[in-house]
Amino acid sequence: MNNVLYPYYSIKLWTDSAIFLIITFLLILLTLFSNNQPFGIILAFFLIVLTKNRIKRTIKNLYRNLKNQPAIELTGAYFFDHINNIKIYWHNIDKLSVISIRGNTYVNFILKDKIEYAKQLDGFLSKILFKLPNPEEIAIKTEISLVKGRNEDIYNSIYKFREAKKLYNFQTNNSTKPA
Template sequence: MKYYFRLSKNLLGTFGIVLVYLSIAIIQILRKSDHFYYYVGPILCLMLIYLFVNNYKSVMLGLRKKPLLEANETYVFDGVNNIKYYWIDIDVIDADEDNRTLYIKVNDPAKYLKFFSNFYIRYLYYSKRKERFNINLSCVKADMKNLITTLNNYSIQAQEIDGSKV
């Protein structure tokens, strides 16, 4: 099952806040009162960096019409980070419907941590304390209850396939 991009409230909200700060900064520049701009400028930059880092890959996959999340009886594919979590390695998979986040706990995290290029990205997507990977589903077009049901069905199918091989 493939899940594609959707415009989320978080993405639109963050973009809206950036536009408000940008308009305030432009007004302050036009008034030649750059005193306030010194406070707005850094906040605007931080918001743009946050928006860019957290949503760039999701938006690019959406524009290319590629799935952000894919699940079948063999693996769960995180298209944003380009990682396949194989069911044979997954201990627990859980979802938080309120935060639209998928949590995957694997039996060997080091095997999957090598796919994350730097510390910041690793920090965003892996919780060392809880030993689980996080997949942000805020930009994924899916009903959370149906997604959880689908993932549970695929995990059962994976256990049956794995059990038949032994």
């Protein structure tokens, strides 16, 4: 199976990133220079801590877009979401679906082993969410509205890759079993 690479949808990526970065930096600056000191400095510090990983990820995605690197990569072994810097192995995906949240389209993954996924997360809050007693309700999703192409075609390609991998594993497992 050949690798499939999907580039970023530049206009949406740059628009969403600019809005996020401008609002975040304005909030930080407004709290830093507010009249309610030292509360403003403390609040600005917490805003920086909470948004640090998202700011890094946004800048990384803008850089990857400028370098014409892919947003999503499908290989024989895994689905690599460069947007969130997450690798999901095909054997770990139980179900796939498409969801829409506030005008953005996502591929929603239901995983067999969420601990394998959680090890890749950066950020204190993200890791804590997966240590809660019932992390099954936490959505694992990739925003495909940031990827160039029709959302349905991208989802279908991901689905076909997963199904082909399941079929290959099924055939391999059955051919190696003794009769």
